Amino acid sequence: MNERDETDLKLERLVDQALRGQPLRRAPSTLESKVFEELARQAALPWWKRSFMQWPKAARALLLGVCTALGALTIVGGSRIAVGFGTALRPASELDRAQALLSAARDLFATLVGTIPPMWIYQGLALAAGLYVALFALAAAGYRTLYLEASMAGGSR
């Protein structure tokens, strides 16, 4: 063991000795009341605003059933739409159906975009970029003003 390892071990023991001897911090006297206020607030919420695990069992079962039915409908409906696009006059593979769906979506998008004047698109993109930059600048200014200066003031005690 070299000199540095010995020094590190000594340092570790020393810090360990200093920290382990520490008694617990006393919790603020307001903690209990805050916990009970939060428990009361949560208890006052209607069941459908609580977490899913706290819903009544019947409501959970119903939601699961509805989700399952919707999932099944989506799959069946997707297949029928693919058939509707004429790709399934013969038995279609899943890949054919997916391609037909993609193709239909692409055609729909192209039709929609074709009806919008190009100038509107450019103006929309410019507006979105401008809003993004403004939001970014606002957030950065807010952070520097509200947080950095406050933390620097707090750190200089």
Add this chain to the structure above:
Amino acid sequence: MQNPSTEPARLAEFTTFMRAYKDMVFSTATRLLGNDAQAEDISQEVFVRAYAHFDELRGSPTSGGWLKTVATNLAINHLQRYRRRWRLFSQMEPAQEDGGDGGAGLEFPVPDSMPAELDTEQHRALIEDALRELPADQRTALVLYHFEDLSYQEIAARLGASLAKVKTDIRRARLGLLPLLEARGIGRASLDH
């Protein structure tokens, strides 16, 4: 969740439970976060969750460990979320990822022991003050190692950091802590005795 107002006996039992553990939960959170207000919020969340699981926790010998684990996880999550949120805007110190040998070496001899009076209330406050002055990364790793008895590997896994960074942070924290203690009158001068 059941309405606490309709369950006075359960509520009274939970109050006793909370009083038994609130100092431990708050200490765990405040040492990791270095901020009493945030630690109180985390402690509140810990006990709200404990109430939801109170039927399993009441009378369980592992309830203290459960509370400590939840407090530690919530505090670490809070630190990581906070760090991610502001990293974009901050003028952070240069990244220390995997770097170097843990900083400069010792510029003073390491004493062999701390004085016995360190476990007094006044010294506790001084040491906790010194801990607060450490950078968050270093303080968190140091607290997990020395207070929570986690290994370097466990700390790296918890924090999502590399093993090298954890070792570096802990070494830097130890090196940084001694001068801070000394500045509070419990450093080398008193330790040399």
